[in-house]
Amino acid sequence: MSVLALEALRCGYGEAMVIRDVSLAVGPGEALALLGKNGMGKSTLLKGIMGFLPRQAGTVAFDGRVLAAGEPHRLAELGIAYAPQEQAVFQDLSVEENLRVAVPDRQRLRDGIERIAGYFPFIGQRLRQKAGTLSGGEQKMLILGRALMAGPRLLLLDEITEGLQPSVIERISGVLQAERRTARIAMLIVEQNVAFALKTADRYALLERGELAEQGRTDEAGAQARIIGRLGV
Amino acid sequence: MKKPLNRQHLALLAVAIALLIVGPWVLPQFAQNTLVRSCLYAVVAITVDLLWGYAGILTFGQATFFGIGAYSAGLVFTHLGFSAGTAVLALVGGIAASMAVAALVGWLSFYPGATPLYASVVSLVLPIVATQIIFSGGNFTGSSSGLSGFESFEIETSTWLWLSGGLLLLTTLAALRFVRSDVGRLLAAVRENEARCDYLGLNTSRLKMLLLVGLSGVCALAGFLYATYGMVVAPEMAGFQFGTELVIWVALGGRGTVLGPVFGTLFIDLGSAYLSGDLPFVWKLVLGVAFVFVIVVMPKGLLPALVGRFTRRTDASTAPAGKLVDAEPQPLAGLAARGRLALHVDAVAKHFGSLTVLRDVSFDARHGELLSLVGPNGAGKTTLMRCISDGRERSSGTIALNDHDIGRLPPFECVRLGIGRKFQTANVFDGLTVLDALAVARTRLDRPRMWRRSESVALPAAAMAIVRTTGLDQLLATPCRVLSHGQKQALELAMVLALEPNILLLDEPTAGLSKPERTQIGDTLVRLAAEHQMCVVLIEHDLDFVCEISSRVIVLHQGEIVLDGSVDEVVHSTLVRDIYAGAAALPHAAAERTA
Numbered sequence: 001m002s003v004l005a006l007e008a009l010r011c012g013y014g015e016a017m018v019i020r021d022v023s024l025a026v027g028p029g030e031a032l033a034l035l036g037k038n039g040m041g042k043s044t045l046l047k048g049i050m051g052f053l054p055r056q057a058g059t060v061a062f063d064g065r066v067l068a069a070g071e072p073h074r075l076a077e078l079g080i081a082y083a084p085q086e087q088a089v090f091q092d093l094s095v096e097e098n099l100r101v102a103v104p105d106r107q108r109l110r111d112g113i114e115r116i117a118g119y120f121p122f123i124g125q126r127l128r129q130k131a132g133t134l135s136g137g138e139q140k141m142l143i144l145g146r147a148l149m150a151g152p153r154l155l156l157l158d159e160i161t162e163g164l165q166p167s168v169i170e171r172i173s174g175v176l177q178a179e180r181r182t183a184r185i186a187m188l189i190v191e192q193n194v195a196f197a198l199k200t201a202d203r204y205a206l207l208e209r210g211e212l213a214e215q216g217r218t219d220e221a222g223a224q225a226r227i228i229g230r231l232g233v
Numbered sequence: 234m235k236k237p238l239n240r241q242h243l244a245l246l247a248v249a250i251a252l253l254i255v256g257p258w259v260l261p262q263f264a265q266n267t268l269v270r271s272c273l274y275a276v277v278a279i280t281v282d283l284l285w286g287y288a289g290i291l292t293f294g295q296a297t298f299f300g301i302g303a304y305s306a307g308l309v310f311t312h313l314g315f316s317a318g319t320a321v322l323a324l325v326g327g328i329a330a331s332m333a334v335a336a337l338v339g340w341l342s343f344y345p346g347a348t349p350l351y352a353s354v355v356s357l358v359l360p361i362v363a364t365q366i367i368f369s370g371g372n373f374t375g376s377s378s379g380l381s382g383f384e385s386f387e388i389e390t391s392t393w394l395w396l397s398g399g400l401l402l403l404t405t406l407a408a409l410r411f412v413r414s415d416v417g418r419l420l421a422a423v424r425e426n427e428a429r430c431d432y433l434g435l436n437t438s439r440l441k442m443l444l445l446v447g448l449s450g451v452c453a454l455a456g457f458l459y460a461t462y463g464m465v466v467a468p469e470m471a472g473f474q475f476g477t478e479l480v481i482w483v484a485l486g487g488r489g490t491v492l493g494p495v496f497g498t499l500f501i502d503l504g505s506a507y508l509s510g511d512l513p514f515v516w517k518l519v520l521g522v523a524f525v526f527v528i529v530v531m532p533k534g535l536l537p538a539l540v541g542r543f544t545r546r547t548d549a550s551t552a553p554a555g556k557l558v559d560a561e562p563q564p565l566a567g568l569a570a571r572g573r574l575a576l577h578v579d580a581v582a583k584h585f586g587s588l589t590v591l592r593d594v595s596f597d598a599r600h601g602e603l604l605s606l607v608g609p610n611g612a613g614k615t616t617l618m619r620c621i622s623d624g625r626e627r628s629s630g631t632i633a634l635n636d637h638d639i640g641r642l643p644p645f646e647c648v649r650l651g652i653g654r655k656f657q658t659a660n661v662f663d664g665l666t667v668l669d670a671l672a673v674a675r676t677r678l679d680r681p682r683m684w685r686r687s688e689s690v691a692l693p694a695a696a697m698a699i700v701r702t703t704g705l706d707q708l709l710a711t712p713c714r715v716l717s718h719g720q721k722q723a724l725e726l727a728m729v730l731a732l733e734p735n736i737l738l739l740d741e742p743t744a745g746l747s748k749p750e751r752t753q754i755g756d757t758l759v760r761l762a763a764e765h766q767m768c769v770v771l772i773e774h775d776l777d778f779v780c781e782i783s784s785r786v787i788v789l790h791q792g793e794i795v796l797d798g799s800v801d802e803v804v805h806s807t808l809v810r811d812i813y814a815g816a817a818a819l820p821h822a823a824a825e826r827t828a
Contacts, residue, residue: 013715037747038703038719085718085745086658122611133585136657136741137610137774159718162744163657165609165774165813192719192747232749 091132257391286489289424294356300471302456335449415681434648487534572635575768581630653734659721
């Protein structure tokens, strides 16, 4: 059964930007890259799944169970982790406190920090530093680390590679693939970085003006060239 | 939003004038007496609304300015006697004293770096201090019993009603016009994002101070009229309780609407006058419960809740927008000449406590150079940009822009030296439309008008190019908060270019943008450097992009410059490969160059 299933979802902010009848499914251990030009509704779709936006029609189901809009905290309890694009770090809390928000339990916190620091060593070295004084790129790594802390079943990532140095992007791709293999996490990855997205995910979906324009497997011959062509006009 | 007053306003105006004319003929004496007071209170409530509802400054201190106007009348008429001359003296003196106190309070409340909470606390202290001063004035101020029995104008109540009602009408119209003007839009921008305004070259402290000083004069005028009408002044008029009541009336009526607070004040003050006599204790309870009810059920206040019920909300994106026009170039506005060097950075260091983020960073940059700052995440790149654009940031070292030492200048003064900074995360005005955001960015060069709103926004060619490339010109009436991340990035870049800087600091300007958009922005940057002789300093992680457009690259690692040279030198540096790119990610452009 799919971990995440959208059925003819419609949502948006007032009139301005709308997701129109999007249906898609992501299974355990599967990663779907959501691609598209700017302003095509990629971030809006993630916010719609999390229930931050009112839904006009359609359903969002997690493990076959239909989720209500307007209760993002319930989704987090169910095992959905969301790494938003903007302003997602508690600036005045320390690195450790930012991680503790995701996992209140002490033992699990220690284990989690050990695991995350293995991925991003700076996190282990600077647990007491105020998260707001981290650089922009380090904050992105902290956001990803926090999303992985609780061992989610579904991970929603919004442009996680933005502002990161190439070697860190490589590492993140590796981390995500490892998490998929070992923990069977389902992932929905919104990206501008097409190369990263295709390398990390096994399927892709192209969003155009709020609608699904194309779907396919990332290992298909010529997928990258076709997508870049489609995005590049 | 285009016209200063819409049709509903004109209808209301006609009704208000009609009521004012017939009021004295049909209303009982008691109601007339109370209404004179209510109208004057409503004038003060409008000033609270402008400060709180529009500029975002919650204030409890407006009562004191009202009290100063009232006491000016009371003191002058008691001690100097009443005549036309002393009346003018009391009026002018009251307004002047009120504005002087407001200037002092404004200076205390809005110094750069003061938080909004601090301003509210100062506004709380003000009426308490004012009341204490009146209490300790002995016979001169009448202490706790105030002053009474002085002579004043002998005018019919009906004339007073016309006077105070007329003043309320005028104040309301002026306020409605003001909030729809260029300056009104500026206030909204300051409320939304003060830091961005600062980096757009706007002295936000001065703007808030001028607003407070101007409005304190209006309060003093109302206070003067109140004292000459009632022929009594009491410490409560300047007190904390009245200051708080004003806030409650504004909140109940609907803050940020001008009309809501007017109706709120008239309704509650008139209601209080009738009911507090019959139900002295219950009335306060009723008012308190009503306040809680409104806060919970109608958090925006009564007027917005009522209006929202009867009228269809017009979506902002369907409202008519202004248009963009090409600006006359105003290069180096505020500078005598461009500097010999665009940017001079000498031995700059920055510590956060014991953590050293930058150490001994020195480099120069000329006009026409496109300099990229690269380095691992956490190397100190953004911190360096912050130090260059805000004199208060660095721990030691010197920085000069266009040959002017920035010393400890705040960002808005640095902007005058020719610098423009784009932040790392898109930093725009969420509540404003795209057009408004661009207009705010042009404030430094195109003076804003106080009573009118400009129909068009003039943009220099570079900003216009960004707006057109990214399709923002099709979204002028869209509120910034619904823009996508990439659109916000582009808008901020356009806003910075609208400043017509000759030193451009760009922190990841293309993050969140697609490849073709990046290419187009890259072309624009190259043109700005080559044709307009701008000095562009760029933080960027996409090494391909960096190699394509830069004329020079500085590599920062752990707060120090480890390499400063041409694109080729950086590309062939094993150091860069080790600390930054990772073996697999050697840029394509670099590979081609080597081949």
